[in-house]
Amino acid sequence: MKAPDFSYFEAQNIEDAIKYKSEDDEAIILAGGQSLLPALNMRLSSPSCLIDISKINNLNEIKVEGDFINIGALATHSDVMNNDLIHERLPCLVDILKMVAHAAIRNKGTHGGSIAYGDPAAELPAFAVAMNAEIILNGLAGQRIVDAKDFYLGLFETDLKSDEILTAIRYPLLGHNQHLIFDEVCRRHGDYAMAGLMARVELEQSQIKNLDLVYFATGDKPNIAQNTAKLVINDGYDYERLKKSLASEIDFAGDLNSSSEMKLHLATILINKILNKLER
């Protein structure tokens, strides 16, 4: 189908975009367009205006700042995958992005767009939550920083206010005992997952000391499984027990790809896959 009518505003800087957005509630930010344009073509959304931020300079920088790596909102998935700093300091992100869509989509889709959109089936929101990332938002009142785990409120619902633009994401660098391990199950390479898991693991003398489990494509947003993580630390992998625990702490929601029961099963076996990947 074809998109409905809307007007178009090319923002030259962040201030312009914020001002325009604060004056028009029905206007919507356009970054890479790889989630927004399909939605418009399918007429799932009818904004008054698209505020194109993709031409704003310097919003795609990737740099190390102290113990953080900072990814500018407009860095495309391809920019991130081809960046030397990311290869050195956050190599797991390269492997994760290989699973995000296909090359032609990664050439346009942006890091900030994926984080801001908050698709529950997307990899990056769950990654940001598992990494304890900080999300940097600029609005009329200036800048504020929100922890990724507080940013996602519900289905496609985030803490982004109507005058705000996401400008960057700050990831704390992993220490040498810390690992981010990820796996997912999908029907075709590059498709959205049927279920996926980001696990942040801290080892002490080859034993798991801390574990955070964050799921995607399971419910309404990145789903944190705190109690299940404790069971894994204490007792290792026991399918029936972990499945029961996951069922009690995540409200699994089926989609076109898989039913809620299928997602619960996949979520459980993903823990085993992650443990097998962990080099100890």
Place this chain on the structure above:
Amino acid sequence: MSAKNSVNISFSVNGENFDDVTVPTRQHLADYLRSQGLTGTHLGCEQGACGACTIELDGVAVRSCLVLASQANGSSITTVEGFDDEIMEKVKNNFLKHNAFQCGFCSPGMLMTTKEIISSKKKLSRDEIRAEISGNYCRCTGYQSIVDAIEESINEIN
């Protein structure tokens, strides 16, 4: 600040300049190109899934159904009609040789994706080739012949 329902833009397609043309803001690039007679760019799904509309925008492959014409201001575009250099002649001949098209609907997108694979200079295994073209649907060939054509092109060119 102003926003309008059409914009005037300039860009080039296959080396030909389009200066100060008026495009509706809601029009995606594929529809604009097709309206100019460049119908080699095909439209299957208009939601990014099938890959038939893949073109090259400023040197990288993109879905032209997911780029607004207005966003292409100042860009340089290559469509399948512009594939006349030596490398793409070789690729097209390999597609012919291996029967890598039947109805031809997916072919412009497949050729674009092949161009990007070749320009990455990587030697890919057959499995890796399949992963690279996983974003391009073909409903006719069963992919085997397409993988054959791409494999031979990589070996010949890189």
